[in-house]
Amino acid sequence: MNKTENSSNNYSSFETSNFEPSTSSNNRNNKNNKSKFSLLRFVHLAYNYWAIFIVRNSKAIIAICTLITFLCTLKVVMTEYKNDITGYTPYGARSRQELAIREHFFNEKDGGGSPFGVFLLLLPKKQNNEDNDNFLNEKMLNEAIKVDEIVNKNFPLFNLNKNRSETFSQFCRDxxxxxxxLRRFQEGFQHQIQRLESNETLNPNIKLNYPLSSIFGRTFNIQPNFFGIHINNSNNNNNNILLSNMAKVEMVALIYKAERVGGWSDDEVKNWQLSVSKYFDNGKFNSSLIRVLSVSTAYVEVEVVRAGLTMLPFIIVGFVIMLCCSSVFVLLSASYMNQFNYKRLWLALMACLCPLMASGTALGLLFLFGVRFGTVLCVTPFLVLAIGVDDAYLMMHAWQRIKSKEKEINRGIIETIKERVTKRMSLVLVDTGPAILISALTNICADAIGSFTGSPEITLLCMGSMAAITVDFIYQVTFYAAVIALLDESELKSEQLKENNRKLCLSILIGSKGIYKNKTITNHQRPKNKGVSHFKVNLSTKKLFASDSLLLEIDHYREQQIVPFFTMATIFVNNPGNLSNPSQIQRLNKLVNEMESLPESWGSSSTNYFIRDLSDFLGEESLNDLNNGSINEFLKWPENKHWKAFVRTDGENGTLKRFFFTTAYHGERLKEWAERANLQNKWRDIIDKYNDLNATVFNDEGLFLDLINNMPTDAWQSALATLICMTTICALFMGGEWRTVILAGITIGSIILGTLGILAWMDITMDPIMMAALVISIGFSIDIPAHVSYHFYSSGFDLPKPINKNDRHLFLNQRLTTTLLAVGIPALQAAISTSFCVLALLLVPLYMAQIFVKIMFSCIILCVIHSLILIPALIVLSDGILWNLFLLCHNTESVPNSIES
Incomplete structure (x- = not known):
């Protein structure tokens, strides 16, 4: 046997082991294929039977799906938003444990839950008078006290335990x-001003300095209430030099915090918080000197929801644009196939409505079973819309191709209309159904994995996405298939009527097909790795609010003027031990001193540590002889009553069970979230040295600071879960053609990496909104590659296998041509339609809208490029490599790569 014959025989063996057999293969190959592709054969058989059911019950299916959608959407409309401010914090985050300990501390006494309250920021109104631009002014301080009186004496809450309405000053406890x-400072300031006006000397027992002031020997810290401080210098010449070491105070903060002692529900607490904010925001508070900004958890939640609702009109505009694009594409496609009919517009409409119906049904069912309606679920329709429209275009295009081929091949065959519709629907579902199923299963499995990782909000998003994609798959193969069947039946009846009336045979021609040739593969990976490595995390809350939100201003002042000058840490000591033991006191003092020794610390001047006052009250020697009643006696004194909030004692015995102390930090670097996270880690490192005290440190921002390290982990875990699910499911459906399976996985990984790289190069920082949009885009990145991969795999079923090396290139071209003709046009139509829908959100002056557009648009472009260019290029390249490796292993002469042949 010569070398050429040997090569030809070896090539046949190579093709048998690497490509699917045709129906004309020998018995040995058929037997092998029967076991190899049993799952796909079962899916095809199921779709055949399903097509019969769809055609027989089309109208009933459409009616049932519509009714279910209406009822579930009604449930969605009637369900209220309920956001969790801690929702993006990871499950295993240390801050969750710290929050639980804090809540346990406050629940132990009153049992009503964690404290609630409102934060007010007082700013001078912009006036020409410089005296009215400084809170070191008698009139300005009086206005601040007036605001304090309003909050304390108004806004009642009905105390269910006492059966009466109470104002803040009445239901507040610790x-x-x-x-x-602030009150002490105002009283001291007013007293000194009066002495100056009376030409008297200032009272030496009143010192109104920053950060510590004192009145008649009682020292108090004004840092939590005074911000925007300008310290006096020798060049200034005004009364403030005499009164204080401060020359100017730009803003005053008022803090209201109360325990849940009245048996109030969450809604009642939120309504109280909102009533305070609305009073000052809606102009009910009149002052010519100051204006009041407010913030609370309830107010933040309302503003986040309001910001999300501002996108609704533009989403509707985007949907209308998408519908118009879909209509144009459907009519053009029908015209190209010589099947023009205005009834095809129903397919365009239902292609856009079907995913939205699926979203409404899925969310309604979730809410029916008690799932919380978080605003993050509002983005799930975009994912379902992108995937659902692509699937609808795929089914529509397959139906048109099958209809055209049937008219050419089955000309003259007599069949009833029902038989012809059933046959076409069966072919459509067999052609497109497995690819749609692969895409849906991959997304469902990836979301199922994501539900058990990350954070509650990501879990909620994954649950919503998983449910919506599941329902969308069901609606695609029921509702949309039924629409196609009814339209097909209607067109066949019209054709038959025309044939009977005019006795004219219609001849439909199919447009010619071009041969796809890919000779190069572009090096597009360069910006990706570098871009991803430059990702930064920015958790600024201003990204959550609309451009007209009043919270933007208070957030600006908070970031620039409050946090860098007063960041407070709360340390809970849950096992203080016996305070009469000197070594135990030393141990506690060492913890406090170490927290105060950090470079960013304000030192002991900012620390609220009750043992220091207790030591002064009892004396050092008496502290060593501390008995059970000493602490209660200490707390009964009026000047010490504020310490009641800091300690928990064992009933009448007075034994100390636990306590907390606070200390403050400052620094310009704390304007950056990453620096605050570093400071929090320093606190935790110190706390970890005192396990015997069972101490924990709590910070109001701790739940969000833990996101800085968690969000990148969530991103790569979601991507990895998607890749694993895609590869596994493709392997199950595509038998042993590992080349296609591996290339599909590589493509999806490249799309995800490319999306991240583009975002990084655009200086987009990582935050919860970006993470939610990224999860959606990862789901969309599966769809088109799954369709291309499956159609390439299935394209070999009906093609004759090459019998020698000369047929190899032609065989590969035929498979690629079949694949791209089946998937290319629907993928482009879906990409363009979805892009126009998403681009409408660019009109919304909202960060979450802008970032969503950038991520989705980048992902759509990359999906099209990878699916329609990169995958075919890799297939051609790998084919030549595998062939030459095969020949090399069999010691035969290498042939030119198919790229160059």
Whole structure:
């Protein structure tokens, strides 16, 4: 046997082992294929029977799906938003444990839950008078006290335990004196001003300095209430030099915090918080000197929801644009196939409506079973819309191709209309159904994995996405298939009527097909790795609000003027031990001193540590002889009553069970979230040294600071889960053609990496909104590659296998041509339609809208490029490599790569 014959025989063996057999293969190959592709054969058989059911019950299926959608959507409309401010914090985050300990501390006494409250920021109104631009002014301080009186004496809550309405000053227990330093400062300031006006000397027992002031020997810290401080210098010449070491105070903060002692529900607490904010925001508070900004958890939630709702009109505009694009594409496609009919517009309409119906049904069912309606679920329709429209275009295009081929091949065959519709629907579902199923299963499995990782909000998003994609798959193969069947039946009846009336045979021609040739593969990976490595995390809350939100201003002042000058840490000591033991006191003092020794610390001047006052009250020697009643006696004194909020004792015995202390930090670098996270880690490192005290440190931002390290982990875990699911499911459906399976996985990984790289190069920072949009885009990145991969795999079923090396290139071209003709046009139509829909959100002046557009648009472009260019290029390249490796292993002469042949 010569070398050429040997090569030809070896090539046949190579093709048998690497490509699917045709129906004309020998018995040995058929037997092998029967076991190899049993799952796909079962899916095809199921779709055949399903097509019969769809055609027989089309109208009933459409009616049932519509009714279910209406009822479930009604449930969605009637369900209220309920956001969790801690939702993006990872499950295993340390801050969750710290929050639980804090809540346990406050629940232990009153049992009503964690404290609630409102934060007010007082700013001078812009006036020409410089005196009215400084809170070191008698009139300005009086206005601040007036605001404090309004909050304390108005806005009642009905106390269910006492059966009466109470104002803040009445239902407040342990946190009533948070604004007492401001009152003391105002009283001392007013007293000194009166002495100056009376030409008397200032009272030496009153020192109104920053950060510590004192009145008649009682020292108090004004840092929590005074911000935008300008310290006096020798060049200034005004009364403030005499009164204080401060020359100017730009803003005053008022803090209101109360325990849940009235048996109030969450909604009642939120309504109280909102009533305070609305009073000052809606102009009910009149002052010619100051204006008041407010913030609370309830107010933040309302503003986040309002920001999301501002996108609704533009989403509707985008949907209308998408519908118009879909209509144009459907009519053009029908005209190209010589099947022009205005009834095809129903296919365009239902292609856009079907995913939205699926979203409404899925969300309604979730809410029916008690799932929380978080605003993050509002983005799930975009994922379903992108995937659902692509699937609808795929089914529509397959139906048109099958209809055209049937008219050419089956000309003259007599069949009833029902038989012809059933046959076409069976071919459509067999052609497109497995690819749609692969895409849906991959997304469902990836979302199922994501539901058990990450954070509650990501879990909620994954649950919503998983449910919506499941329902969308069901609606695609029921509702949309039924629409196609009814339209097909209607067109066949019209054709038959025309034939009977005019006795004219219609001849439909199919447009010629071009041969796809790919000779190069572009090096497009360069910006990706570098871009991803430059990702930064930015958790600024201003990204959540609309451009006209009043919270933007208070957030600006908070970031620039409050956090860098007063960041407070709360340390809970859950096992303080016996305070009469000197070594135990030393141990506690060492913890406090170490927290105060950090470079960013304000030192002991900012620390609220009750043992220091207790030591002064009892004396050092008496502290060593501390008995059970000493602490209760200490707390009964009026000047010490504020310490009641800091300690928990064992009933009448007075034994100390646990306590907390606070200390403050500052620094310009704390304007950056990453620096605050580093500071929090320093706190935790210190706390970890005192396991015997069972101490924990709590910070109001801790739940969000833990996101900085968690979000990148969530991103790569979601991507990895998607890749694993895609590869596994493709392997199950595509038998042993590992080349296609591996290339599909590589493509999806490249799309995800490319999306991240583009976002990084655009200086987009990582945050919860970006993460939610990224999860959606990862789901969309599966769809088109799955369709291309499956159609390439199935394209070999009906093609004759090459019998020698000369047929190899032709065989590969035929498979690629079949694949791209089946998937290319629907993929482009879906990409263009979805892009126009998403681009409408660019009109919304909202960060979450802008970032969603950038991520989705980048992902759509990359999906099209990878699916329609990169995958075919890799297939051609790998084919030549595998062939030459095969010849090399069999010691035969290498042939030119198919790229160059």
């Amino acid at each position: 946190f009533c004196e948070l604004n007492e330093p």
